[in-house]
Amino acid sequence: MAKKTTKKKTTTKKAKPKAKPKKLSFKLSSQQKLIFGSLLIILGVLLFISFLSFVFTGKEDQSVLSTFPERSEEYKNWASQLGAWVSELFITKGFGIPSFIFSGLLFLSGVYVTLNLKKAKLRKHWIWGTLIVIWLSILFGFFTHKYDLLGGTIGYEMNHFFQDYIGKIGTALLLLFGLIAYLAIRFKLTGDTFVTIFNRAKSNIKDDLKSETSETEPTVVFDNSLTEEAEAIKSAFEIPLDQPEPTISNHSKPDTKVENLKMEVAEKPIEETVEEPALKIEVETVEEEKSESDNLSDKLVEDFGQFDPTLELSKYQFPPLDLLKKYDNEGISIDQEELEENKNRIVETLSNYKIGISSIKATIGPTVTLYEIVPEAGIRISKIKNLEDDIALSLAALGIRIIAPIPGKGTIGIEVPNKNSTIVSMRSVIASQKFQKSEMQLPIAFGKTISNETFVVDLAKMPHMLMAGATGQGKSVGLNAVLTSLLYKKHPAEVKFVLVDPKKVELTLFNKIERHYLAKLPDSEDAIITDNTKVINTLNSLCIEMDNRYEMLKNAFCRNIAEYNAKFKARKLNPNDGHAFLPYIVLVVDEFADLIMTAGKEVETPIARLAQLARAIGIHLIIATQRPSVNVITGIIKANFPARIAFRVTSKIDSRTILDGSGADQLIGRGDMLYTQGNDLIRIQCAFVDTPEVEKITEFIGSQKAYPDAHLLPEYVGEEGGTNLDIDISDRDKLFRDAAEIIVTAQQGSASLLQRKLKLGYNRAGRIIDQLEAAGIVGSFEGSKARQVLVPDLVALNQLLDNEKQ
Numbered sequence: 001m002a003k004k005t006t007k008k009k010t011t012t013k014k015a016k017p018k019a020k021p022k023k024l025s026f027k028l029s030s031q032q033k034l035i036f037g038s039l040l041i042i043l044g045v046l047l048f049i050s051f052l053s054f055v056f057t058g059k060e061d062q063s064v065l066s067t068f069p070e071r072s073e074e075y076k077n078w079a080s081q082l083g084a085w086v087s088e089l090f091i092t093k094g095f096g097i098p099s100f101i102f103s104g105l106l107f108l109s110g111v112y113v114t115l116n117l118k119k120a121k122l123r124k125h126w127i128w129g130t131l132i133v134i135w136l137s138i139l140f141g142f143f144t145h146k147y148d149l150l151g152g153t154i155g156y157e158m159n160h161f162f163q164d165y166i167g168k169i170g171t172a173l174l175l176l177f178g179l180i181a182y183l184a185i186r187f188k189l190t191g192d193t194f195v196t197i198f199n200r201a202k203s204n205i206k207d208d209l210k211s212e213t214s215e216t217e218p219t220v221v222f223d224n225s226l227t228e229e230a231e232a233i234k235s236a237f238e239i240p241l242d243q244p245e246p247t248i249s250n251h252s253k254p255d256t257k258v259e260n261l262k263m264e265v266a267e268k269p270i271e272e273t274v275e276e277p278a279l280k281i282e283v284e285t286v287e288e289e290k291s292e293s294d295n296l297s298d299k300l301v302e303d304f305g306q307f308d309p310t311l312e313l314s315k316y317q318f319p320p321l322d323l324l325k326k327y328d329n330e331g332i333s334i335d336q337e338e339l340e341e342n343k344n345r346i347v348e349t350l351s352n353y354k355i356g357i358s359s360i361k362a363t364i365g366p367t368v369t370l371y372e373i374v375p376e377a378g379i380r381i382s383k384i385k386n387l388e389d390d391i392a393l394s395l396a397a398l399g400i401r402i403i404a405p406i407p408g409k410g411t412i413g414i415e416v417p418n419k420n421s422t423i424v425s426m427r428s429v430i431a432s433q434k435f436q437k438s439e440m441q442l443p444i445a446f447g448k449t450i451s452n453e454t455f456v457v458d459l460a461k462m463p464h465m466l467m468a469g470a471t472g473q474g475k476s477v478g479l480n481a482v483l484t485s486l487l488y489k490k491h492p493a494e495v496k497f498v499l500v501d502p503k504k505v506e507l508t509l510f511n512k513i514e515r516h517y518l519a520k521l522p523d524s525e526d527a528i529i530t531d532n533t534k535v536i537n538t539l540n541s542l543c544i545e546m547d548n549r550y551e552m553l554k555n556a557f558c559r560n561i562a563e564y565n566a567k568f569k570a571r572k573l574n575p576n577d578g579h580a581f582l583p584y585i586v587l588v589v590d591e592f593a594d595l596i597m598t599a600g601k602e603v604e605t606p607i608a609r610l611a612q613l614a615r616a617i618g619i620h621l622i623i624a625t626q627r628p629s630v631n632v633i634t635g636i637i638k639a640n641f642p643a644r645i646a647f648r649v650t651s652k653i654d655s656r657t658i659l660d661g662s663g664a665d666q667l668i669g670r671g672d673m674l675y676t677q678g679n680d681l682i683r684i685q686c687a688f689v690d691t692p693e694v695e696k697i698t699e700f701i702g703s704q705k706a707y708p709d710a711h712l713l714p715e716y717v718g719e720e721g722g723t724n725l726d727i728d729i730s731d732r733d734k735l736f737r738d739a740a741e742i743i744v745t746a747q748q749g750s751a752s753l754l755q756r757k758l759k760l761g762y763n764r765a766g767r768i769i770d771q772l773e774a775a776g777i778v779g780s781f782e783g784s785k786a787r788q789v790l791v792p793d794l795v796a797l798n799q800l801l802d803n804e805k806q
C-alpha cells in the first residue's frame with residue numbers, strides 16, 4: 001500500500017509537463033533540406049542566367065513575349081520562354097537591373113537551407129536585399145526619362161510619384177537619406193565614425209604636406225643662389241644643431257623674419273600630437289564590437305527577441321471598457337444643506353457634552369462623508385470616541401464611525417453616510433489612470449476611498465486576502481470586482497484562477513473562460529469546484545505545484561516568481577531542463593465556513609501551508625466567508641492573511657475576528673467595506689459589477705481562440721484507499737485510535753459521527769471506518785443503517801488493540 005502511494009506520487013510529479021501544450025512546428029529532415037536547398041540554388045542560377053541574357057536579348061524577345069505560352073515561338077533568351085517571361089516581369093515591369101539581387105538572394109537561401117544555417121540571418125538578408133533593390137531602382141529611375149531596363153517600371157513610376165510631390169531636389173535628398181539610414185542601421189555608423197574618418201583624412205593630408213615640405217627643404221639649403229631670407233632660414237636650422245643649449249644671446253640676435261620662420265618649425269611637433277587621439281578612438285570601437293556576441297542568451301535574444309509567453313494566444317484581445325455599464329448617478333453631488341445640517345448636529349451634540357471644536361472640515365465620498373474635527377485644547381480623545389452612539393442618535397443615521405485620531409493627521413474623523421449614495425461603477429475604476437497605468441503584478445481596482453480616489457492594490461504584495469461579511473452585503477460583488485480587474489489587466493498566459501464555489505451559483509459564469517484563465521485537476525470535468533471533497537484534492541495539488549515551483553526557482557537561482565519569469569523571458573533558462581514560464585495562480589474560495597465545517601483540518605492544513613509559503617512562487621489565496629467566527633477563521637489562518645476586507649457584519653465580535661477591532665459592524669452595507677493590510681483601516685466603497693456585466697466579459701473572452709484545455713494542476717492522489725480489508729496496521733490513520741474510542745463509546749459505527757467529532761472530511765472518515773472494519777471493531781456495511789459495533793466497551797477495545805501489537 002505504501003509503495004502504491006509513493007508510485008502514484010511520482011507519477012503526479014511527472015504529469016506536470018503534460019500541461020504544456022505542444023507547439024506546432026514545420027521541420028525538414030537533413031535529406032529534405034539538401035533537396036530543397038539545391039533546388040533553390042539551381043533556381044537562383046537559372047534566374048541569374050535569364051536576367052543576364054535578357055539584358056542582351058530582351059529587345060528581340062519583346063515581340064514574342066505577348067504570345068506566352070506558345071511552344072512554337074522561338075526565344076533568344078538563354079532560358080527560353082520562362083526565362084524571357086520572368087525577366088520581363090522582374091526587369092522591365094519590375095525593378096530593373098537591381099532585380100539581379102533577387103537571383104543572388106535565391107542562391108543564398110539555397111546555401112542556408114542546405115547547410116542548415118540560422119534562418120534569422122537569412123531573413124535579414126532578404127529584408128535588406130529587398131530594400132536595396134527598391135532603393136537602387138528608384139535611384140536608377142531618377143536618372144532615366146523613360147521606361148528602361150535600368151530602373152524598371154517601378155523605379156520610373158516611383159520617381160515620378162515622389163517628384164510630383166517633393167520635386168527633383170526633394171527626391172534626391174530622400175534617396176540620400178535612405179542611403180544614410182541604411183549605412184547607420186546596417187553598419188552601425190554613428191556621427192563619431194564620420195568624425196574619425198574626417199580626422200584621419202585630415203592627418204593624411206597633413207602627412208602629405210609634411211613630406212612635400214621636407215622634400216623641398218634640401219633644395220633650399222643647398223641651393224647656391226640663396227636669397228637673404230633663405231640664408232636666414234639656414235642659420236635658424238643650424239643654431240640648435242651646432243649649439244644644443246641655445247643661449248639668450250643667440251635668440252636676441254636674429255632678425256624678425258628668422259623668428260617667424262622658427263615659429264613655423266616649432267609648430268610641427270604640436271600638430272603631430274593632435275593626430276594620435278583620433279587613432280585611439282578607432283581602436284576602441286573595434287573592441288566593443290568584438291565583445292558583444294559572447295553570451296548565448298544575449299545571442300538568442302538578439303536572434304529571436306525576448307521569450308513572449310503570450311505568443312500562443314498572440315491575437316487575444318482584452319475585453320473593451322464598453323462591456324461595463326455606465327451609471328447615471330455616478331458623479332458625486334454636494335448637498336450643501338445636508339452638509340450644513342450634519343455639521344450643526346455634530347457641533348451641537350459635542351457641545352452638549354462640553355466639547356468645543358476649533359475647526360471642522362468635510363470630505364465627501366461616494367457613500368460616506370468624513371467630517372474632520374479639531375477639538376479645542378485639553379479635550380480627551382477617548383471622550384469623543386465614547387460619544388459614537390450619541391452622535392449616531394442625533395444624526396439619526398446608521399453606520400457612523402468615529403476615528404480618533406485619524407492616523408497621520410492631528411484630527412478626529414466622524415464618518416456619516418450620505419443620504420443619497422452614488423454607485424461606484426466597475427467601469428469608472430477600471431478606466432482610471434491609476435489602474436490603467438499601474439505597473440503592479442496583479443493589480444486589483446477595489447473601488448473608491450472616502451476622498452473619492454480610486455483604490456488600487458497589488459494582490460501579489462498582499463499576498464493573501466481574507467474577506468468577510470454578512471450575507472447580502474456585497475462579498476460576491478467584491479470577488480467579481482477582483483476577478484474582473486485581473487481579467488482587464490492580465491493575459492491568459494500570465495494568470496490562472498482556481499475557483500471554489502460551494503454555493504454553486506456565484507462563480508458559474510467564469511466557466512466560459514475555462515480554457516483561457518482557469519486551472520483544474522487533470523481528470524476533473526468542471527474547472528469550478530463545487531464539491532467540497534474535491535477541494536481537498538485541489539488544495540493538495542496546489543501544494544505539489546508549490547513544491548515543484550520552489551524546485552524550479554532553486555535550480556534557476558531565483559528568489560521569487562518575478563525574477564524567475566524575467567530570467568526565463570531573457571532566455572537564460574532552458575525549457576529542456578524543466579523550466580517554463582510560470583503564470584500566477586489565484587485561488588478563490590467563495591464560502592470558506594462551509595469548507596471548514598465539512599472538512600476541518602484537511603482543508604485548514606494545506607491552506608495554511610500555501611498561505612505560509614506560496615507568496616514567493618506566485619500562488620495567492622482569496623478566501624471569503626459569511627461567518628467570520630473563530631472556528632472558521634482560526635489563529636493559524638489569520639496569522640497568514642495580513643490583508644483583510646470586511647463588509648458589513650452583524651456583531652462587534654465578528655468585526656474583531658476579521659479586523660482585530662470594531663468598525664465592520666458600523667458599515668452600511670451594499671459594498672461599503674473596510675480594508676486593512678496590517679495597520680490602518682481604509683474605508684472603501686466597493687466597485688459594483690453586476691452579473692450581466694460579468695457575463696458579457698466572460699462571453700467576450702470565451703468567444704476567442706483558447707488553449708486546448710484549462711491549465712492543468714499536478715495530479716494528486718488522495719487518501720481514498722477504497723475498501724481494502726487487509727489494511728496494514730502500520731498504514732492506519734493517525735486518528736485511528738481516537739476514532740475507535742469514539743465509535744465504541746457511542747456504540748454507533750457511522751462515518752458521519754467521526755466527521756463531526758474529529759472534524760474530518762468524508763473520505764478520511766470513510767477510510768477510518770474501513771480500517772475499523774478490518775480490525776474487527778465495526779461490522780460490515782449495511783446500506784443506510786449504521787454499522788454494528790463489535791466491541792462492547794473501552795476496556796475490550798484496549799485489550800484488542802494491545803493484542804494486535806504483540
Ligand SMILES: Nc1ncnc2c1ncn2[C@@H]1O[C@H](COP(=O)(O)OP(=O)(O)OP(=O)(O)O)[C@@H](O)[C@H]1O
Nearest residue numbers: 470471472473474475476477478670671686687688
Ligand atoms: N459595491 C456595491 N455597490 C452597490 N450595490 C452593491 C454593491 N455590492 C453589493 N451591492 C448590492 O448588494 C446585493 C448583494 O450583494 P452580494 O450578492 O455581493 O452579497 P453577498 O455578500 O455575496 O451575499 P451572499 O453571501 O448571500 O451571496 C447586490 O445584489 C447589490 O444590489
